[in-house]
Amino acid sequence: MTEPNGASITFEDVGKAYSKSGGTTVTALEGVSLAMEPGSITGIIGRSGAGKSTLLRMVNGIERPTTGAVLVGGQNVGAAKGAKLRAIRRDVGMIFQHFNLLASRTVAGNIALPLEIAGVPSSQIKPRVADLIERVGLTSHATRYPAELSGGQKQRVGIARALATGPKVLLSDEATSALDPETTQTVLSLLKDINRDLGLTILLITHEMAVVRDIASHVAVIDGGRIVEHGETYDIFTAPQHPTTRSFLSGVTGVTLPAFVKDRLMPNPPAQGGEEVIRVTFAGQHATDPMLARLTQDVGIPVNILAGAVEEIGTRPFGNLLVSLPVAKAAEARSFLESHRLMTEVLGYVG
């Protein structure tokens, strides 16, 4: 079977409203416009109830938009019905938070299910299933039942099943949310490999920014049914604009003020002396430059590091430091750092 390439996914001004009894309507999504390139990995992040699940289910037509259109490979999913919709669905694989495997079927049987549904002759199903089981590394478990597998193994079966019909798009509904951190990493790297080898487009929803950081090339932040921010993952991580994005990021970058500073933080500088607390963000090639050392060495300003981390998004490093400086020298220090393309943000003052 030849492996297909990915398909583009486009949301055109998509809205979704549910009518409730009593004549009121609840708006789940409003004015969502997003475009995903074939072969890209896009993460949609939002709190529960933000509408991300509805958004994801529009790509395979489980949910239909009330306004706007959702296109997959140029085909309008929301308008498709019957056999045409089922044909589109075979091009869109899906994996789930709770795996949704049939307890009554073995690993091989579960992976064969979408092929049986598609009407593939059983002589072709066997070798295809064997290939898929090997791809996800479960060859020795082919005749086991889901109840005998670990969470990570179950999700591998889910992934193999989603790939069975050779889809162009893979949807992931919180696929790692029920897994421990280590298993999450192995599942994410499997998804990355699949994206690289098969070139299919991956759209995933999650509430964990770490998942987005580790796998997604693009990210969209959804809040209250609206996309509040979207772009390349690196840009969103290094220069978040919306408060929702920032609050998600504060969880993952692990850079928050220690309590002993936070409790004393004031919005204005004290009458005299005191320290200014600033956030310094390193991005691009500057992320690895020893700028704080040079601030002390070349300019003579002492820097007190309160918290910080340097991490990678894709292959690009990115750092985040919280430091305090004497108030009198703070403006000079900030202009020095900014002149070297570091971003600074004043968080407050301590006496």
Added chain:
Amino acid sequence: MSANLINLLIEATGQTLYMVAISALLGTLLGLPLGLFLATSQRGELLSAPWVNKILGLVVNATRSVPFIILVVAIIPFTRMVAGTSIGTTAAIVPLTIATVPFIARLVENAIREVDSGLIEAARAMGATPLQIIRKVLLPEALPGITLGLTLAIVSLIGYSAMVGAVGGEGLGDLGIRYGYQRFMPDVMAVVVIILIVLVQLVQSIGERIAAAVDKRATKSGGQ
């Protein structure tokens, strides 16, 4: 106990088994599809037909509300139409079946509704038709529950079959009433009750074994 009585007991056991087996078979043939439909035809479900669902639900409830002994008498004309006679063991199969169909339907409906809705969603996402979802997902996943439900239905049928003596249906119940009660032969009554207990135990443990064998939801201790 005389050889004559022993022969009677053997014959009555055979008659009970015959009535129960045929009614269970017919009841399953009709009750299983009915239960499947009831479980999948509410608004927004796979075979969405809310009005038909409501009407069938009412009919099922009405049939189940009628005490069995009254049902037996009330449908005598229908029994005569189907079986050619309203008296005898074969005729008794008609009311037994009619009482069992709605019971099995509800048991099957419950078993189907126990299936995780995430599985239906997964199958829809694969592009499955409603019939494929029923055949490949709902039925196999509900099989342990359906098996236990049918076991329960057969046990109830054994009980019901004891009442059809009222319309000339024979079998263990009838024997117990005629000899044990009306002719004051407590030993016959005791043997009848013991045979019934053994039958119920047998059906129950066979049903549970089959259900356990088809149930892959839990890891079996000891491994395989």
